[in-house]
Amino acid sequence: MLRRPFFWIIAVTIALFAAAPHGSDVELRESLILAAVYITLASNLNLMLGYAGYVNFGSIVFFGLGGYFCVYFMGSLGWGLASSLVVSGVAVSAAALVFGLGILRLRGVHFALATIGVNEAVMAFVTNFEPWGGSTGIYLSPELFQPLGGPASALWVIYYLLVAIMGASLYLSYFIKRSKFGLGLLSIGQNEDAAAVLGVPAPRYKALAYSASALLPAVAGGLYFFKGAFVQPADAFDLTLSTEAIVITMLGGQGTIVGPALGAYLYEELRGWLLTSETFANFQLVVAGVLLLLIVQFAPEGLMGFLYRRFPRLRRILE
Amino acid sequence: MTALLEVSELSKRFGGLHAVEALSFSVGEGEILGLIGPNGAGKSTVFNLINGVFAPSAGRVAFRGEDITGAAPYRVARLGLARTHQIVQPFAGMSVLDNCTVGACFGRENLPLAKARQAAREAAALVGLEKRLDAPALELTIAGKKRLELARALAARPALLMLDEVLAGLNPTEVAQMVETLRTIRGRGLSILMIEHLMQAIMSLSDRIVVLTSGTKLSEGSPAQVAHDPAVIAAYLGDPEMVRRPP
Amino acid sequence: MLGILASLLDGLLVGAVYGLAAMGITFIWGVMDVVNLTHGAMIVAGMFGVYLLVSAMGIPAYAALLPVLLAGFFAGVALYWIAIHRMIGRPPLMSLLATFAVNLVLIGLGTATWGTVLFNVSVSLPGFSLGRYTFPGTHIMAAVLTAVIAGVLYLFLYRTRAGKAVRAVAANREAAELVGIPTTRILALSCGLGVALAGVSGALISTLFPFTVLSGDAYQLKSFVVTVLGGMGNPTGALVAGIALGLFEGLATPFMPVSWTLVIEFVLFVLVLIAFPGGLISIGRRRPAVR
Numbered sequence: 007m008l009r010r011p012f013f014w015i016i017a018v019t020i021a022l023f024a025a026a027p028h029g030s031d032v033e034l035r036e037s038l039i040l041a042a043v044y045i046t047l048a049s050n051l052n053l054m055l056g057y058a059g060y061v062n063f064g065s066i067v068f069f070g071l072g073g074y075f076c077v078y079f080m081g082s083l084g085w086g087l088a089s090s091l092v093v094s095g096v097a098v099s100a101a102a103l104v105f106g107l108g109i110l111r112l113r114g115v116h117f118a119l120a121t122i123g124v125n126e127a128v129m130a131f132v133t134n135f136e137p138w139g140g141s142t143g144i145y146l147s148p149e150l151f152q153p154l155g156g157p158a159s160a161l162w163v164i165y166y167l168l169v170a171i172m173g174a175s176l177y178l179s180y181f182i183k184r185s186k187f188g189l190g191l192l193s194i195g196q197n198e199d200a201a202a203v204l205g206v207p208a209p210r211y212k213a214l215a216y217s218a219s220a221l222l223p224a225v226a227g228g229l230y231f232f233k234g235a236f237v238q239p240a241d242a243f244d245l246t247l248s249t250e251a252i253v254i255t256m257l258g259g260q261g262t263i264v265g266p267a268l269g270a271y272l273y274e275e276l277r278g279w280l281l282t283s284e285t286f287a288n289f290q291l292v293v294a295g296v297l298l299l300l301i302v303q304f305a306p307e308g309l310m311g312f313l314y315r316r317f318p319r320l321r322r323i324l325e
Numbered sequence: 326m327t328a329l330l331e332v333s334e335l336s337k338r339f340g341g342l343h344a345v346e347a348l349s350f351s352v353g354e355g356e357i358l359g360l361i362g363p364n365g366a367g368k369s370t371v372f373n374l375i376n377g378v379f380a381p382s383a384g385r386v387a388f389r390g391e392d393i394t395g396a397a398p399y400r401v402a403r404l405g406l407a408r409t410h411q412i413v414q415p416f417a418g419m420s421v422l423d424n425c426t427v428g429a430c431f432g433r434e435n436l437p438l439a440k441a442r443q444a445a446r447e448a449a450a451l452v453g454l455e456k457r458l459d460a461p462a463l464e465l466t467i468a469g470k471k472r473l474e475l476a477r478a479l480a481a482r483p484a485l486l487m488l489d490e491v492l493a494g495l496n497p498t499e500v501a502q503m504v505e506t507l508r509t510i511r512g513r514g515l516s517i518l519m520i521e522h523l524m525q526a527i528m529s530l531s532d533r534i535v536v537l538t539s540g541t542k543l544s545e546g547s548p549a550q551v552a553h554d555p556a557v558i559a560a561y562l563g564d565p566e567m568v569r570r571p572p
Numbered sequence: 573m574l575g576i577l578a579s580l581l582d583g584l585l586v587g588a589v590y591g592l593a594a595m596g597i598t599f600i601w602g603v604m605d606v607v608n609l610t611h612g613a614m615i616v617a618g619m620f621g622v623y624l625l626v627s628a629m630g631i632p633a634y635a636a637l638l639p640v641l642l643a644g645f646f647a648g649v650a651l652y653w654i655a656i657h658r659m660i661g662r663p664p665l666m667s668l669l670a671t672f673a674v675n676l677v678l679i680g681l682g683t684a685t686w687g688t689v690l691f692n693v694s695v696s697l698p699g700f701s702l703g704r705y706t707f708p709g710t711h712i713m714a715a716v717l718t719a720v721i722a723g724v725l726y727l728f729l730y731r732t733r734a735g736k737a738v739r740a741v742a743a744n745r746e747a748a749e750l751v752g753i754p755t756t757r758i759l760a761l762s763c764g765l766g767v768a769l770a771g772v773s774g775a776l777i778s779t780l781f782p783f784t785v786l787s788g789d790a791y792q793l794k795s796f797v798v799t800v801l802g803g804m805g806n807p808t809g810a811l812v813a814g815i816a817l818g819l820f821e822g823l824a825t826p827f828m829p830v831s832w833t834l835v836i837e838f839v840l841f842v843l844v845l846i847a848f849p850g851g852l853i854s855i856g857r858r859r860p861a862v863r
Contacts, residue, residue, distance in 0.1 A: 184438075186430050186437065186438045189423065189426060189427055189430060189438070190427070190430070190431065192419065193416050193419070193427045196416035196417060196418055197414055197415075197416055197417075199378075199398075199414070200410070200414035200415075200416065201416075201427065202397070202398040202402075203376060203378070203398045203399075203402060203408055203410075203414075204399075204402055204427055204428050204431055204477065204478075204481065205399050205402030205403050205428075205430075205431030205432050205481065206399055206427065206431045207399045207431075208399065
């Protein structure tokens with residue numbers, strides 16, 4: 007693994023990402039935080055979408071639940087950041103596994119339909135759940151930033167942690183793809199029935215992928231909402247982010263590892279350009295929709311898929 | 326000879342259609358059993374019943390002594406039963422090597438990735454695909470895809486190989502090559518249950534034949550016996566001399 | 573006790589409209605194996621169609637149904653050509669994403685134009701009173717119109733040549749092509765019908781409840797729940813299951829806050845999908861043949 011160039015390409019990318027703001031450029035840091043979140047969400051979504059061929063429309067639910075768990079642990083139970091993040095990640099991942107064992111007995115379309123409702127149901131539940139602040143949400147006191155050296159320094163810690171999570175997501179995608187588990191997932195994505203006949207334990211593998219795809223977004227959510235010191239249902243379970251994650255993955259190339267990262271970069275550029283001419287969040291989704299429609303119809307393998315076909319030797323270096 | 330696969334009173338009804346009715350037969354170790362019959366006789370359905378794609382309406386299937394009636398396909402594969410399809414089902418976007426590696430990884434031996442790759446290479450070489458390991462499966466010809474389907478099943482190192490019309494669509498040279506490959510495979514201890522329409526090939530390959538019509542067993546015995554069975558001739562074969570001519 | 577009965581009866585009426593909406597989804601799914609994720613947006617479009625016609629031209633709400641039906645039909649045909657045509661025969665994932673993409677565009681444009689403000693269509697229709705309980709005239713009218721529309725659809729499918737062609741394509745598209753049926757045109761027609769059903773059910777719902785641009789989501793989820801309960805591709809099942817859902821809501825709403833109903837419906841949805849992939853209708857039949 008360590009001998010393969012791609013392993014080091016990822017490492018260098020992460021290092022560059024972390025070093026870019028030079029520990030002082032706040033504006034760049036903020037947009038890189040958003041990029042890191044996009045890449046994390048898209049890479050993990052890719053495990054289901056690109057490898058196993060299952061669309062998870064409500065993947066934001068992992069992000070939101072992770073955020074809620076973390077904020078709750080820190081705000082109401084007084085835990086430290088590290089333990090809150092770890093437990094949040096594990097809790098959401100475990101819940102996803104249990105839930106996944108159930109709904110992943112469903113095939114492609116039925117599964118996608120179910121995920122549309124999961125997010126709505128969780129949001130409705132949390133909105134009514136008083137211990138978590140109901141529809142108002144939970145506020146964190148600024149004192150919680152003290153252990154990290156005060157608010158300004160805390161934001162940098164959060165930044166580096168988010169970059170680490172993004173890096174972990176890329177490595178997770180990579181390791182899974184090169185593993186037996188990944189081969190099984192890919193075969194499910196190609197032809198689930200044939201895979202089953204060959205002995206691939208499809209329901210179990212799909213549930214594991216679903217659970218794996220929940221872990222890092224949950225931790226990212228914990229960091230993101232801790233940073234904002236506030237979490238409420240409308241933000242935590244806003245389908246916009248997971249929708250954008252889908253567009254990003256398809257744009258960059260589902261099933262590849264570079265794809266989600268490249269797609270996130272392109273999408274953010276596009277968004278930035280749009281925001282200077284239109285300030286309506288709604289048009290953001292209109293553009294995303296048009297983009298997705300064009301990709302699905304004319305270039306379903308995305309940018310990296312196209313590049314790999316044109317330049318097969320690229321496959322030897324990248325993934 | 327202990328029965329490797331034992332099928333007893335197997336039935337499958339789709340609404341009013343009796344696709345398979347009270348079928349019983351067995352496959353012994355190291356044996357090649359041929360399953361023949363007119364189109365629509367239910368042969369592929371029998372395969373689907375054995376490897377768990379359909380749950381039977383009645384009857385029992387036992388493999389290596391274990392009851393696998395209605396078990397999920399992946400469990401059946403894990404026990405050492407591999408199967409090819411009448412209409413090939415390659416993993417189109419994956420390479421030939423990766424296709425075979427999937428078979429090797431999830432079959433009876435449950436190999437780790439590196440060993441599975443090795444087993445995959447061997448299986449591919451057995452069917453003559455060793456020069457095309459990196460080619461994407463969708464670029465193969467029909468004959469190539471059929472060989473891939475076989476290699477993929479072989480890579481799992483199964484105890485019993487079920488072949489569904491593996492010779493269909495091949496030209497005479499390809500048929501001869503495939504028949505040789507099947508003989509080699511059997512020589513290594515694999516048992517084979519095969520559905521085939523190419524009479525000369527299956528009659529010369531099989532140790533025993535089971536004839537199916539309209540879901541029920543019409544006749545069973547050695548190729549010579551079956552070829553001379555008047556009921557079979559009447560229903561299907563037409564020429565009792567078939568079995569004596571070389572393939 | 574009588575209160576519950578009244579609630580149930582009312583639920584039945586509203587449920588009929590849910591059934592109509594679900595028929596839109598199940599129809600498209602049954603004929604072309606495509607799950608139409610613009611369904612919610614089309615329902616909302618129907619709602620706004622009625623609103624605009626009523627406020628701009630002052631015509632009675634029920635008169636707006638026909639234009640909405642026609643507009644829905646053309647929108648459906650357009651949807652077919654824009655998003656679905658190239659997806660036929662490709663993995664269902666792709667058509668799912670394609671219709672999802674169109675939905676994004678529609679909802680985005682909708683919220684940009686009308687924001688998330690609540691809208692209402694006022695209809696004054698005398699209700700039917702039974703003792704202390706009044707069944708709103710709008711509810712009765714909606715159920716009656718649903719029956720009429722469903723009846724017309726049934727007549728179309730079973731008594732016309734085009735309807736027969738639709739059923740043939742639904743059964744086996746390749747075979748239908750081989751016997752000379754212009755499958756592409758039939759697919760476009762079916763898509764038009766499915767969206768028309770969505771639009772007209774939205775139109776009817778607008779006479780029952782207030783709505784926003786984002787209401788589509790909830791009704792889309794309800795439509796999916798109903799479709800799954802009734803069996804994908806089964807219009808009669810959809811109607812029956814819609815009424816069942818309406819009955820459930822009639823029973824449940826007096827006892828719990830509205831936001832919980834959606835959660836329960838969703839949980840029901842997932843459980844039914846897991847236990848009965850063929851819908852509740854399939855319980856009576858044999859165990860499904862293919863795993």
